[in-house]
Amino acid sequence: MFRSHVMICGGTGCTSSGSDKVAEAFENEILANGLENEVKVIRTGCFGLCALGPIVVIYPEGSFYSRINDSDVKEIVSEHLLKGRPVTKLLYNETVAEDNTIKSLDETAFYKKQVRVALRNCGVINPENIEEYIGYDGYQALGKVLTEMTPDEVIQVILDSGLRGRGGGGFPTGLKWKFASSNRGKVQKYVCCNADEGDPGAFMDRSVLEGDPHALLEAMAIAGYAIGANKGYVYVRAEYPIAVNRLQIAIDQAKEYGLMGENIFGTDFSFDVEIKLGAGAFVCGEETALMTSIEGHRGEPRPRPPFPAVKGLFESPTILNNVETYANIPRIILNGAEWFKSMGTEKSPGTKVFALGGKITNTGLVEIPMGTTLRTVVEEIGGGIPNGKKFKAAQTGGPSGGCIPASLIDTPIDYDNLIAIGSMMGSGGLIVMDEDDCMVDIAKFFLEFTVDESCGKCAPCRIGTKRLLELLNKITSGNGEMEDLVRIKELSEFIKANSLCGLGQTAPNPVLSTLHYFYDEYVEHIQNKRCPAGVCKALLNYKIDQDKCIGCGKCAKNCPADAITKTTYIAPGHKLPSLTIDPAKCVKCGACMDGCKFGAISKG
Amino acid sequence: MKSLAELAAIRDKMRQTVATRDDKASVRVVVGMATCGIAAGARPVLNAFTEDVARRALENVMVTQTGCIGICQYEPVVEVYEEGKEKVTYVKMDPAKVARVVSEHLVGGTPVAEYTVGTISK
């Protein structure tokens, strides 16, 4: 029996900031102190607060240590684990009150308003140990549906819960299952999981796989029972090695425990899951392309109908759901549809996981009830914008979504509200932008991504997005005309209306939404050849204020293009002649401005 | 897995293990583990509490440790905090005494008066 558990984050974020070494150091130090039979070290999934990784949590106290190095470990072991004195200076400072008492995590701004359903086990269990999952009621839901419920009853509970697909579209999950439920036992069917997660900046699904892989497997088996399928595929990108590895371990353990395979719980239900690795093409997240890729062909979409529920993988009825969608299923089965509906909003019940990124203090993973306002996410949970900068906009839905400007920061986040303001939920990337971000440049960034990722099968997407990007480039390079804005709108509408799959149908969204909310910024680029945020290089002009310049010459030394020379003007009070920048030679790298101690150089 | 009973057995066994990570505790058993406590044999006491509490699956009890409680001559010292009740301080504890504290106090609700600081310091 272990009296203390040291939980070390083994998610991707903390692993890249060195949590493996920290875990090793703990193991060594615990051995050295003879505590190996008293203290257990466990590598978990993501705690969410990636900005402060590596994270270490020690139970039973629940002490939350942040930014731990392997050199801190000795002190934690000898003080906390041996003598029972938490090392306050290494604790996450939000958990330490002014009188040095330790607050619970639920009292910190980051966690207070979060509700963890999909992420319930992340950071709580050892994802590589099926028994820990079982200890937290794992596989109880599967046991319940197999022994107490008919497949139709299972579908009814999911329908009643109002659960909607967390992969972006928000389609009612119960309905999808219902469509695929006819002819049970008569035809081969498949249950697929979309773990492709290609949006830039998104890592929600990856974190569930890393932190709680059995939740996915259990849910897929429940789905298999509901629609009458005996085989599942998880499509996950090979770029997620930790996730793939833990998922494989989970599958092997589930088989070993007879929770997967033949005659589960002694019933006549059998179910098996296989991993299919994707090569990391964004389009393979689209459902028909994903299935084509699983079949072993080039990952290209095909027209719908027929819908996958009728003719999907290997021409058989198939359901495809997102990782987070599945992660909710066991809890809905155990706690009931009413419980699920008690969270979130009427039309979007439950919670949603977001990957917070960009200009925000607490970058990381958060799970909030639907209907939480963007302001709460940014200002409270996210800890606001660093460096005292102003919030300008947030992008949701990644390259298929749009931006939410500061004026709409009080919008409650749910599927319908986001669509209404020209964005979308997407799979949960939430990128925060401040006053230093240029919205034309942001639109360009996402469009460059879709141009790269367009599979090329249909012309509107392949050619249309490329032409659209050229129009944006024209504007950011200072050659834009007002008519271009009309062309952008027309072309965007055309691409949306005529592309074969969701990739093209949504690709213009970031452009349209920035154009809608930040029209003046586009106009400023075109008419005044100016980038107000100071991002678009071609439109930048660096200038030296002749009266502030003391003539030290540091900027001229820093300039890689020899664009800065002396003038003959000596400002009042100064001894040396001031300098000036030749705009024809300037490469707009900003090295002069970064080096000037006198604030004499400005850009605009 | 051939039956729900088998699953329930694993769950119940694991509940004891993972209960350490719950913060449902309404009772805290705090063992003084500063140098003085350790020298006087606090570690076996701490471990005996951990094991007994887990074995009896007392989910509302958290066993933890602290530094010097300040009465070194009475080490090992164990304090029991219970919501809404006065703290009980046990002194000169050893693993043999732990079983009684668990069964009479933590389970039964009546502190073992003869081990408390009030009795022993007299």
Ligand SMILES: Cc1cc2nc3c(=O)[nH]c(=O)nc-3n(C[C@H](O)[C@H](O)[C@H](O)COP(=O)(O)O)c2cc1C
């Ligand atoms: C270009 C493109 C990329 C997509 N990428 C993903 C993805 O990475 N993960 C995901 O779950 N859904 C993705 N989707 C949505 C899927 O097509 C599908 O709607 C979803 O997996 C269905 O599951 P859900 O109903 O549980 O959300 C993508 C769609 C498009 C058009």
